[in-house]
Amino acid sequence: MNDDFDFDFDLDELTPADAASEDAVDMFWSGDLTALSHHHSAPNGSHSFVVAHDRSATWGIPGAPEVVAIAVARDLSQFTFTLETSYHASVPFAQNWLAERGCPPERIALLGNNHAKPADDLTLQVEQQIRTSGTRYEVLDTHTSDSDPCETWTLARDSSAGQAPVRVFHEELDHDAGTYTMREGAFADEGAARSWLDDRSGPLPEPPEYSDHDGAVVRARVARTALARSAGSSAMPRAGLDTFRTPPTGPAQRPVQGRLL
Template sequence: MLSPTEPASARKPIPHVDFELDDLDSDEERYLDFYRKVAVHADMLVPLAEHHNGPHSYYVLFDRTATWGHPGMAQVLAVHLQRDSEKQTFSFEWAPLPLPAMAQSWLIHRGCSPDAISLDPQLGPPPADEATRALERRLVGDGDQYAMGHSYTSDDPDDMVIVVVLRARDEQAPSPFRVVVEEVDTERWTRTLREGGFDTAGEALQWCNDRLTGEAGPLPPVRLAATAARPAGAAKAPAPHPPGRSR
């Protein structure tokens, strides 16, 4: 999460995002659609990660205008561009998501190499501990196993927090609803990421509401499946794309 409260010592020059569409003569409707959904605030989009592979470009973008939008709205955009140089056209998919790790997962499941979409470590607060790094890796790698049901982003300097409710696609999964919470320590300029498990969507949403009002108790632990965990590197069955928007 980036913020105007970021300490000066942690800042670096903000890079510019270039979608490289100037040479494409696509139809006006598609250009307008891309402009309205993505490029309207191009000068306020910060590329946290990007990768270009032939006609494909993948972006994890922080939208600095979101802080002035609807309260709680997600501040990260995942964008996948496909260019056709012969036809001089392009197509795109996009999704607003609350966490960069979720945007990385969304792009990976649209063909981006997992090793090519790492976040710029100089943008935003670094992970505070190994638990945060481990959970982020799981969100990036196994994000297709969950569907996002709710999120709220608060960039209040006194309590910078993002809460996300995820639903397991496997209806038999223990703790079928997960709450993921990112908190930013503005004094140390670090972030922590934690998760909890819930039996119902109502319980998960209530915990999120309580957290945003400062009344939440500890996150309940995630119940693990009784079967052995899938070995690292083992193939997974194809899963449907996480929810997103496309054009």
């Protein structure tokens, strides 16, 4: 693993349980990963969960996601392991994927203080909503931009929405302030959402539930809870959006959500 990946998978005495796990390990050894957060299960260490930024993705297909979630399960009786991976445009979706595989959400917060910070309470609330959403959102598409504007978006279908079920989660980084915002937009269908993403002709339309009085109270409470939980670790690295770095060559790159400063 490269020097920037400061997490030990502890696989030296184990062999891959299947071809997919073997391929995943080979990819990581040749990749360019920076660990943003991780959790190692206790007491027997049978599971590990990692959120990482894959810098090699910034030189690949334009718009490709740069945040990778990694889940390792070790069978210590058989001396084997399985390794699953999933790429995401933003950190909260990566954390959600890991939570669905058994990782306590509160244990996968960003490490250190060198990440971009959430700009406001609404950002905290939207991120918390994504992290704890279970299988609520079906991701339809994503895009990551390393140039101005430095942003990511995730297009998803909300199975819990009674109105405007297609949602856009838009994340934008403010380099100068060292902060980022996450906003949720609601659309009647995928075509309307893609039209907004293409032309940005108006503000991102708020979900209908945001206008409900009770919904506003709930959002405020969730935002306060998220803010309290984040006091120790600030923000999480965002998929490629919060990792501030100087690229070796090529087009300008952006930091990852919770990107490194």
